Amino acid sequence: MTAESIVFSAEDQVLPTPEPSVYIQDQQDDSYQMSLIAASAADDRKAEDIVILSVAEVSSLADCFVIATGFSKAQVRAIANAIKDKIAAEFDRYPVRTAGESDANWILQDYGDVIVHIMLPTEREFYGLEAFWGHAPKFMLPKSA
Numbered sequence: 001m002t003a004e005s006i007v008f009s010a011e012d013q014v015l016p017t018p019e020p021s022v023y024i025q026d027q028q029d030d031s032y033q034m035s036l037i038a039a040s041a042a043d044d045r046k047a048e049d050i051v052i053l054s055v056a057e058v059s060s061l062a063d064c065f066v067i068a069t070g071f072s073k074a075q076v077r078a079i080a081n082a083i084k085d086k087i088a089a090e091f092d093r094y095p096v097r098t099a100g101e102s103d104a105n106w107i108l109q110d111y112g113d114v115i116v117h118i119m120l121p122t123e124r125e126f127y128g129l130e131a132f133w134g135h136a137p138k139f140m141l142p143k144s145a
Helices: 032-045 073-091 121-127
Strands: 007-011 013-016 048-055 064-069 095-098 107-110 112-118 138-140
Touching: 032 048, 032 064, 032 073, 032 112, 064 121, 073 107, 073 112, 112 121
Parallel strands: 064 112
Antiparallel strands: 007 013, 007 138, 048 064, 048 138, 095 107, 107 112
């Protein structure tokens, strides 16, 4: 996956953005690259509605959030494991903290500068992270064919 495969969503309109660096200071930044790897791993496990939020300008929690939906607890776990494995292979990094693995309704992986949320649809709708962080630039993976 390349930066060109990410699209920017503004007010329900999806536009191609070959230059996401407008919203993220440096495309080569490790946190942005790690977000792309996490999104790619989630996509490999058939996650849907994969979103990267660039929260660095609006929060000190992290630089990026990756949010993805799985449709069963088993799929949520598989997505989380794929992300952990791919980030470990590419960056030799592991989550500082992980939460929700036993229940698997919402698994959170905290890498410090990147926080990954893998959620069932009901949790994603209920907690509305995209709405809460709506002022942060939002990047979405295009829908797979």
